[in-house]
Amino acid sequence: MITFTIDGFEVEGEKGQNVLQVALDNGFDIPHLCYHEALKPYGACRLCQVEVTKGGRTRLTTSCNYPVLEGISVQTNTEKTTRARKMVIELLLARCPGVPIIKDLAKEYSVGEPRFKVDNDDCILCGLCERVCREVVGVDAITFLGRGSDRKVGPPLEINPKTCIACGACVYICPTNCIKLEETESERTIVRWERTLPMKKCKACGRSFAPWFQLEYFGKITDGIPADFWDKCVDCR
């Protein structure tokens, strides 16, 4: 166990954990947008700023990718963390003025109208979709494209990623809700990636329940499960 303090309270973490996780587990509130406990920390949104004192030196840093270390002291709410977070929120608000999670943060941190030219984007480039697809689903269907202000996230060839199984993990994880899933009896579409897959009907109840391609993928990556397992929907299995 590694012992350190957050805002003066003693907390414990394990080797390999990061400061943000331990803080959240202990009920401290640190705003964050690109972190998810099931995924590797990425450090892109720059919102989870804290001040860490280590060996007598204090510096501002992101907490999601800061490893827990014995004896450090973490401050989650200082003049500097607020100054940095407010500007991050203002930058994100100028980029995505219509996104509820950003608007809520702006209200919480008393960030008014952005002082910059306002765009109308809906993606904050947090990379959660890209990581969940690669690290959890394992199909690596989407990626970051371009750099600087041209950066965006999407299929390598801009549309219709051939490995995407339309599982909807990215839809679920996206903090701005900008990846939409549409479904009919016969097809499922991940709108943002322009990926449409035909649906399979349950052998038992006849309801269409998942894309064929997705079930084939699950069949391939799982061992010891009879092939007809994937022929029925969750309710009929």
Add this chain to the structure above:
Amino acid sequence: MKRINNPQELEKVREEILGSRDPDKPCITICSGTGCHAFGCEKVTESFRAELRKQALEERIYIRTTGCHGFCEKGPLVVINPQKIFYQRVTPEDTGEIIAETLLKNNIIERLLYTHPQTGEKIVKEENVPFYKGQMRIIFGNNGKIDPTKIEDYIAIGGYKALSKVLRELSPPEIIDIIKNSGLRGRGGGGFPAGVKWESCRNAPGDKHYVICNADEGDPGAYMDRSLLEGNPHSVLEGMMIGAYAIGSDEGYIYVRNEYPLAVRNVGIAIDQLRECGLLGENILDTGFNFDIKVNRGGGAFVCGESTALMASLEGQAGEPRAKHIHTVESGLWEEPTNLNNVETWANVPLIINEGVDWYTDIGTENSKGTKIFSLVGKVNNTGLVEVPMGITIREIVYDIGGGIPGDGKFKAIQTGGPSGGCIPESLIDIQVDFDKLTEVGSMMGSGGMIVMDDKTCMVDTAKYFLNFLKDESCGKCTTCRDGTRRMYELVDAITRGEGKEGDIELLEELSWVVSEASLCALGQTAPNPVLSTIRYFTDEYEAHIKDKRCPAGVCKDLITYSIDEEKCTACGKCKKVCPSDAITGEKKVPHIIDTEKCIRCGACITECKFDAIEVA
């Protein structure tokens, strides 16, 4: 090259090479660096060869094609040795005469000599040319002495002596102590003490340790690392080998920009030669030291020069920085301890071993030892690569080596440190250039770019130029760097267009603080420098743009008007002819007039007018 099995054989080979060469035999040295290539040095070399063949002089006169000598703007450069006669702007037509007159009769050809821009004096010897005179070329100078594709040339000037010495006489910790005591700091930008880095890497636990040479050099206008790799690859390789031995590594990489084909080629040739003679591979010089080096070509993004992005790229992943809370010396390439140094840093290593700590620490300032190679460009008479001792003043670089500001221009500022460096004003021209001083005044050493600016340069426009580069080269991962630099660009751009508002300077400062404090890698952390340093030293200029809608330097197109001085205008009509938008009217003998509505402020008339009659306000 035959196999060199042990230190004794290395010395024997050196003696054989030196014995087979007559130091007094005339040698035509032709600079074949990238700059001289652009001026056609290949044709000059061919022509020399053909002449020597024709006159049956091949046995009596050597020809040596070398790497960059630094004074690229005067290329193709030719130096006649042993007298060191310096000829510039040599063409294939000159070669016959050079052989007949200079080499055979010892006559100087006046026309090809360098003329002192102020005194008009003709200068014969390379070392007396002011551009070289103020320099201290302990790293870069060897470029002019060797053919980079011949390992024999490098061995002849003492090459691999340092390697042989450390392998025979010194333990790894002893080598690390030498490098620590030498005060060598990384030349790639950060100025981190090299010996300390080596030590941490050596002490870090891991199955394997890697050493890497950073030759990504992506700053616009900088080409010192490239020129070193092109002109003296063995010095860099020898440094890496010494480092690898000290750190306990058996595998090295050179990450070199793909756009540097000559560097890729020459370093590849050098590695092949080393493998052939057994200086790379297993049991080097019979000391049990194993080491090999691979060359990896980088894709060309500026950010790939950043240490963690470089390592990601080497691993075949996207070249994006990651947080360095765990240092690369502990977990770098493939999560193993990795020591990354810059090309120039590595090239300093053999020199320190050969000449000793005392000799090395005599050069430079208290906390910055040795020399630094700068790429001197902009509004200065002599441009090129200059190697100077740390602690030299900006004035010495600009006036003594650079020969001052061309025409009637006045020195205004010098931008150092590459795109995320800062602008240093005239009031600080006498500061001593070293790592700490440059940081103290709001700029940085960076990789060694130096752009001289005269009074016709607008500092707001300058900040905009660098911001534009940085916003495009940001990898785009961090909100603060990606959107922050873009917003800074937008604000500064608006100011140059006369749309600046009260409070913009404060907003820029506020944003700068966050971009530098809250971004992940050093690109974002240093990106505000161009803006902050110009605000710090040239606030008036920002205010003139914002409040008076005026560009004092007469650069920002939206804020200037052109007019013709009636007194000076002779009605020659030249301006009228060049104006691309037909904005100038006027009859013979009557002073001409510019229609400011039509004028696009391109400046064509200014260049054309012989009477200085066009005014910009």
